[in-house]
Every structure is written in structure tokens, then in C-alpha cells.
């Protein structure tokens with residue numbers, strides 16, 4: 001008998017040990033609810049990549065307090081998640097949600113609607129990584145930016161990067177088209193160190209933009225040496241994601257341009273030399289040259305990882321990039337512009353305060369002058385042919401707005417065919433017959449191949465990012481659909497439609513993987529003690545609704561979103577709560 005009794009005790013002890021804390025009795029005060037919130041009957045997908053299990057989740061004071069059978073526990077609020085997926089809130093690895101170039105159009109806006117970020121939280125996103133592409137809030141340190149975000153109140157949490165372009169501009173000033181001196185590098189290092197000390201998650205670079213274009217590999221390695229001791233990341237918009245950088249103009253820029261393969265090699269070298277964690281942001285292989293290159297890029301990253309170099313990527317879920325949205329196929333030089341930056345750099349206006357205002361030019365008249373000179377015309381046609389190839393070819397370029405409404409929705413190839421002229425001729429015709437704005441019509445190109453998108457997405461080191469930010473309908477029609485739809489689209493298009501990856505993998509790439517890359521130890525997974533950033537969604541119905549003719553459409557199928565335990569989305573509707581916090585990188 002004693003033996004039997006003893007084994008019973010052992011069995012009981014085992015049961016008690018296995019039982020989650022949830023099964024423990026509610027807290028001391030008799031009658032008081034044990035939980036602020038219980039999400040019951042859900043299919044809990046914890047973010048690790050494991051398949052779902054049935055459980056209830058109890059939330060108390062902004063943290064997950066229990067996972068288990070909570071049907072008998074008292075709670076202030078109960079939500080029935082029957083047949084729904086309950087997952088960690090999504091983490092967006094690349095977000096312009098804190099505005100652009102000091103323009104307060106995001107989380108620090110005086111307009112509360114912008115701080116609520118409804119287009120973001122309705123995607124299930126609970127944390128955004130801000131200051132990407134090297135672009136931060138000019139004049140603000142990371143600490144000051146965190147303080148402002150905390151003061152004004154924000155919808156999602158925000159993890160801040162230290163921004164290289166902003167820092168380089170602060171130290172080099174107007175004279176930035178050159179290598180930095182050792183003194184300047186030391187000054188930049190000091191700013192990066194301060195930001196890291198104050199809880200930045202790493203340093204972002206935008207090497208296709210000003211003034212990052214002029215930073216050499218040694219400068220970047222030196223700055224990343226300030227990031228590495230904190231286990232921070234180097235989130236890089238690389239020098240090139242195609243045959244050449246987006247600013248490249250064959251007739252003007254000598255030498256062979258940097259390709260996406262060169263850029264990946266440099267990114268890996270920076271991580272290898274500095275030991276900072278490399279993240280290729282919005283990874284892609286663009287244009288006719290780029291298609292199929294995912295295979296070589298993946299091999300380069302896998303080889304680096306095999307050597308022990310920490311390299312990751314993040315990716316958005318569209319075959320058209322932001323800079324594809326207002327493309328100009330005719331270079332500025334052919335239309336009387338003193339330099340070509342405004343025709344090829346989509347964020348040139350970021351630094352426009354440092355550039356002199358120009359006199360307006362009559363582009364049509366200037367273009368006619370260029371066309372009349374045979375040598376200039378030949379150079380122009382070579383440049384246009386390159387621009388078309390860079391954007392994926394004339395079939396991939398679509399008119400989105402033009403004075404002649406009949407052109408809208410047609411491709412450059414279609415229009416050229418109907419007139420019996422070349423695609424280059426058609427690009428010229430759009431300018432001569434269109435508005436006097438660069439290009440004469442608003443064009444978008446679909447320059448990415450979905451085979452490459454699938455290939456990158458399947459890699460276990462690829463996280464999800466939007467490259468979006470806060471948008472309101474007032475921002476107008478030239479809005480990329482990814483601002484509203486990136487995360488739901490991963491499930492609708494790449495899980496349910498194309499079967500590129502499984503539901504659990506899609507959740508992992510949007511939760512525990514970005515948390516691991518960032519070093520966030522208490523988010524991105526559902527476990528007791530973690531912050532209560534939780535999304536409840538229907539995996540068959542989750543869907544992006546924004547497209548390029550109607551971009552201001554909230555996604556559907558996301559029923560509840562909790563940020564730090566507070567509902568940002570309830571029964572499918574954004575609540576306008578400001579439950580987000582600026583996050584600080586946990587000290588190593």
C-alpha cells in the first residue's frame with residue numbers, strides 16, 4: 001500500500017507540475033476577477049512555428065498570466081475565439097510609421113487619428129520598427145524620440161533604430177558627397193553609441209539614398225562596431241536591389257553600376273567584419289536583370305550563415321515596390337533639370353531643405369530640344385530603354401493616372417503596340433501629350449517576379465515587413481496597398497492561395513522570428529510572462545482589401561488585436577486606443 005500511495009503522490013506531483021499556472025487558484029482577494037481578459041476556446045499558435053493547440057489565454061496587467069483551461073476563472077472580459085487563430089501580435093520589421101523626414105504624418109503627429117494608426121493595427125500588427133532606410137527624425141536623438149512617443153500616446157508599440165542617413169547629414173552637413181574623415185566617423189560613432197545606450201535596436205542604413213550613397217564599407221563597419229556590443233541589427237536598404245541603383249543613368253554615370261549581388265556581398269561583409277546582426281530589409285531582386293536572382297542571393301546568405309555570420313532578411317508581400325509607384329522613365333537631364341535626383345530618388349524631398357529651390361522648367365519644350373539633337377536623342381533612348389528594363393519591361397508598366405483617361409489601366413507595351421511605335425517612343429509621347437510633371441502621367445510598375453517572392457519567403461531567415469506607415473484617406477490615391485494589407489496578404493495570398501508557406505510558418509515569420517532578430521525577449525511568442533500583444537484572426541477569412549486603384553481599404557478577418565493587453569481592434573473594428581509604448585532594446 002505505501003508503495004501505491006507513494007506512486008499516487010508522485011503522479012499528483014507530476015500533474016501539478018505540468019499544469020500551467022492558470023490552474024492555480026485566483027489571486028487572494030476573494031471574488032475579484034483573476035484576469036483582466038480571457039480569450040477562450042482559441043487555436044493557440046504560439047509563434048514558434050508549432051501547429052496550434054486548444055487553450056484559453058488569461059491576461060493580467062498587460063501580460064500573459066496563464067495559458068490553459070480557464071473556463072472557470074473569473075475575468076473582467078471574456079472573448080470566445082472558437083475556430084479562430086490566437087497568435088502573438090505581428091511585428092513589422094520596416095515601418096515608416098513615425099513619419100518621414102521630420103514630417104509629422106505618423107506616430108508623433110498632433111492628429112490623434114494618425115497616432116492611432118488604424119491601417120496598421122487592423123492588420124494585426126502590435127509593434128513597428130521605425131526609422132528605417134537610415135531615415136530618422138531630424139534633430140531628435142532616439143531617447144528624445146522615445147520620450148515624445150511616450151508623451152503623445154501611440155497605437156502600436158514602436159522599436160526605434162538609430163538612423164545613419166540622418167546622423168551622416170548632421171555631421172557632414174551640405175558637403176556629404178564624399179568619404180567621411182576619421183574625425184567625422186568618430187563623431188558619428190558617438191551619436192550611434194548614445195542611441196544604442198538609450199535602447200535603439202540597431203542602426204538602419206539607406207545606401208541608395210542621400211547621403212548614405214557616399215558612405216563606403218569602412219565607414220559602415222566602423223559604425224556597426226558601435227552596434228555589435230549591444231547585439232543590435234544593421235537593417236539595410238542596400239545600395240542596389242537590381243541591375244543598378246535606382247539613381248543610375250547609363251548616359252551620365254560612368255563605370256559599371258552596383259548590382260544587387262554586389263550589394264548583398266557588401267552587406268554580408270559588414271556583418272562579418274563588425275559582428276552586428278545583418279538584416280537585408282525589403283529583400284527583392286528587381287527588374288529584368290533581377291528575375292531569378294533569388295537563387296544566388298539565397299545561396300550567398302546561406303553560405304554566410306554556414307560560416308557563422310548572422311544574416312537575416314525581411315520582406316513585403318507585393319510584386320511592386322514603393323519606388324515603382326511614381327516612376328519617371330525619362331531622365332531629368334533630357335528635360336532641362338540641372339541634376340537628376342528628383343526624377344529617380346523617391347525620397348529626394350527628404351533632404352530638399354538642404355538643396356536650393358530650382359526655377360520651374362518647361363519640360364516639354366526642353367524634351368523637344370533634346371529630341372532635335374541626334375546624339376542627345378540616342379543617349380536619351382538608351383536611358384529610357386534602361387529605365388524600362390529596370391522596371392521589368394514595358395508589359396509590367398501600367399498607367400495609373402493621365403490627362404487622357406482612356407490610357408488608365410493600360411500597359412506601356414499595349415499603348416505602344418496600338419500606335420505602332422516603340423516603348424521608348426511611347427514614354428516620350430506620354431510626356432509630350434501629358435501633364436508637365438516629370439513623366440507626364442502617373443505610372444506604376446510591377447517589377448518583381450513572384451517566383452522570387454516565393455523563394456525568399458520560404459527561407460527560415462526571412463521575416464515580414466511592410467515598408468508602410470500610417471495612412472489616412474486624405475493622403476490621396478498614390479498610396480501603396482502595403483500600408484493597409486501587408487500582413488493579411490501573407491495569409492490570403494501566400495498561405496491560402498499559393499501555398500508558399502504554412503500557416504504556422506507565416507505566423508512565425510511575423511512574430512517570434514522578428515522578435516529573435518530584434519532581441520525582444522518578451523514579445524513575439526505566447527507564453528506566461530510575455531507582454532500581452534495578441535492577435536485573434538480567422539485564417540480562412542483574413543484578407544487584404546487595398547489595391548492600387550483603391551488603396552485606403554482596411555484588411556478584414558482580424559477580429560481582435562491587443563497591445564499590452566488593451567484592445568486596439570475589437571470585433572473587427574479599430575478602437576482608437578493608444579496602448580502602444582516605445583520599446584527599448586533589452587540590454588545584453
Ligand SMILES: [Zn+2]
Pocket residue numbers: 133237282467
Ligand atoms: Zn527602403
